[in-house]
Amino acid sequence: MVEIVLEKLTKIFGKNVIAVRDLDLVIKDKEFMVLLGPSGCGKTTTLYMIAGIYKPTRGNIYFDSKLMNDVEPKDRNIGMVFQSYALYPHMSVFDNIAYPLKIKKLPKQEIVKRVRYVAEMLKIDHLLDRKPSQLSGGQQQRVALARAIAKHPDVFLMDEPLSNLDAKIRVEIRAELKNLQKRLGITTIYVTHDQAEAMSLADRVAIMNSGSLEQVATPEELYSKPASLFVASFIGSVPANIIRVEIDEDYKAFLRDREVAIPRELIEAIRVSGSKIPEIFYIMVRPEDVSLHSPGESDLVGEIFSIEYLGKDLVYHIKIHEDLTIRAYTSRENLLNSSKVGVKINWKKAKIYREDGKLIV
């Protein structure tokens, strides 16, 4: 159980491939931290540096204030779980789980005790004599977890461990994993590109993009107060609406030459923030904060482009013009008959961004 501090962590491969850039992050003791981002954003590289497999080009890594940069992986007391499970194919499940304990030269009885205990915890105690090739994906992943837990590590590092599993099993194991982590109280860093997985598992999420940290916050905060357009569009199962408007000297907002009514408070906030005018801004509003009305009731009018059925609710895709389709998430179906529809934005929930950063709450 440790607190991990990453200080200006940088990793450059070869001459100029910057995988991770000046990363500052604190992972609290017992926290379930998820590193989220698209492929190539540097999350796995960061994980490997924390594990000691890669050496940082610059920057420092601390476990409970102890500098770890030159400490070997085997001395960092970490339990690691891989996407491919990385089970030793020529050993039985028992020997796989026991391997790190044998390395540590624990007495035989202790090893047997721990392996059985962990196997029971993960419900694989009936599989101890089998070889990995005889197990299903879900079972193999449990063995991998068992192996990581059995060493009583200070940190869990997980690299997309559930990506190779079927969707249904993934959801099941996800819940078990969360529960397990809370019970064991071991600091966990989990890497994934799946935002839904991140949102459901994490105490906090660190979103990365092209080697840099975009935002680190709790899932709720990430959802409701995304710090940048990247975060806003990355988080959320139904993609957020990003609307490009131009604001002129008179603080009037124009969406492609048509004026749009924006509440006074927002305009005030823009003026106060000191951004220069005229300028382009982006309005971010989530689909559930968009409501549909008859065309006359709002100045954003468009055609129903398509409707997605999500079981209980629907997502309407409204085409305002070629470049702009607004998604509205609602449980009401009463607009089927008309093709033209008016869109109203719940301005209280909207956020406004410059090309990059955020402006108003």
Added chain:
Amino acid sequence: MSLGRILINLLAMILILLGLSPYALILLLAFSEKPTSIQGFTIDSFAFIATGKLLQDPRYSHIYPNIHAALVNTLFLALGVSFLVTLLSSMTGYALSRYPVPGRRAILATVLALHGIPVIILLIGLYFVLRFIGLFNTLIGVILAKVVLDLPLGIWIMKNFYDNLPWDIEIASIVDGAGRFTTWLRIMLPLAKPGIAALAVLEFISGWGEFILVYTLVTSNTNWTLSMVIRGLIGEMGSVNLNLLAALSIFYLIPVLIFFIATQKYLLRIAFGGVRG
């Protein structure tokens, strides 16, 4: 089946028989009653297997060394070469594949360039080096010379083999607390077994049939291998019973044929792993 098909299948079969004919002929000669042609059947020529004496006539039997001794020498040479090349290749191949050795590229390039060095280039130098360190006229000296000639290829083959094993398992082992040596011993080596087995067989065959190194670096016939005995007999081909030569040849060939047939698939796969690397 079209005529064309039948013809080429026939052609293949004829070529197979043609290719096997020398071996069949020698086999028949070994069992033949007549000294220079194939007639009848007798196993007299194989008497040396039991007695160890090549020439049964007591007047001449001391000219050649005891066959049993020669067999042991040949076995020693083959096993020695096989063991050393396999062991060293599986270690060096691993380090070059998995460890960030400084100057790795240069080392690998050198290894590749060194393989297939013609024997003649080293023979004179080896002659003197072995004399200097007192290993001249010993089988150990021959083993070391043979190992050095076969080692580059062995290293290259094993390195490529290790390259194809998954990285995650190695990382998992390191994270689990094992050092490089333990990881190699407990995890990677067992996974590399097929490659190691194939290399061991290949090197055994290579050492078993070795001639020129023994011929040049060994003088006393107590250290002779079977290849030297046969060579001696070839030198006297005019006056010696060819059945004896044939029988000895068959005797010498048997292990190679057994290994060859038993490990066909392996050899072909590994021969490729090496050359294509």
Added chain:
Amino acid sequence: MPPLRDMPFILLFIGISTAIILLFLLIPAVLTIFISTTNMDYSLKWQFIGLRNYQALLTDPLTIRFLTNTAIFTAGVLSFNVLVGLFLAILSTHVSELLGYTLRAVYLLPRVTPSVVLAFTMLWIFSPTESGVLNSLLRYIGIIKNPVAWTTDFPWQFLFLINGLVGCSLGMLIFTSAIKSIPPDYIVAARVDGASTLRIIAGIIVPMIRNHIGFVIAYQTLSLIASFEYILLTLDGGPGYYTTEVWALAAYHRAFSQYFIAADYGYAAAMVVILMLAAAILTITYWKIFRLGSGITEPKLEV
């Protein structure tokens, strides 16, 4: 520089191999170069004589003979290797799987057969005496009346055959693999267009594997210019006076001749050094042509 704690690992895993290669490869090679500048003979007494051995080489009338012989030998065996290897590869990939597999296995046999056994076998089959297999057979059938002196009248062909039998297997395997990895679409398309099998072989298969053919030619040329074991075992440079004595064999005889007191290590070493130079030049050329340095990947772990 790897950390100190990894030193035992590096010493064990790389150090031992390096030591053996240094001791039994590098040092002998350097020693040979050194000896070539001396006049060391059987008595092992020597004096430094500079480049005199090389000068002697240049003026020795036999030198041309050795060079020519080596050229003939290399060209002959290479042709056999490549043509027969190609033939066997094409044939074995166009017959049934089992037949093809067996065919390749049979023609791999000479390579794994001990050299003395193969030498004896071929000497007996092609023996110039009437008890030789070929002579007996041909006389039995009635084609010839008197025994043909195969090895004396056709020494080069004999050598091409025996070395070729061993050497063609490399090409056979490489070409087979190359042929098998030609995308079948090309062949199918050609067949649909009505091309005959011969057309397909000549027009599609051979051109598509020309890189492999080039590689085999390059690789085997390098080993053939220094090859001498089978010549030593069968004709020993004869029949007669240096008819088939190639460069490598001449060097060998000069150093390790039957007559111990005729040993001239200095001269022999000079001959070997020339060979080393030729091999080095060829290797460097091939390296550049085939870009063998590419494709070397880095390990994933940095620890």
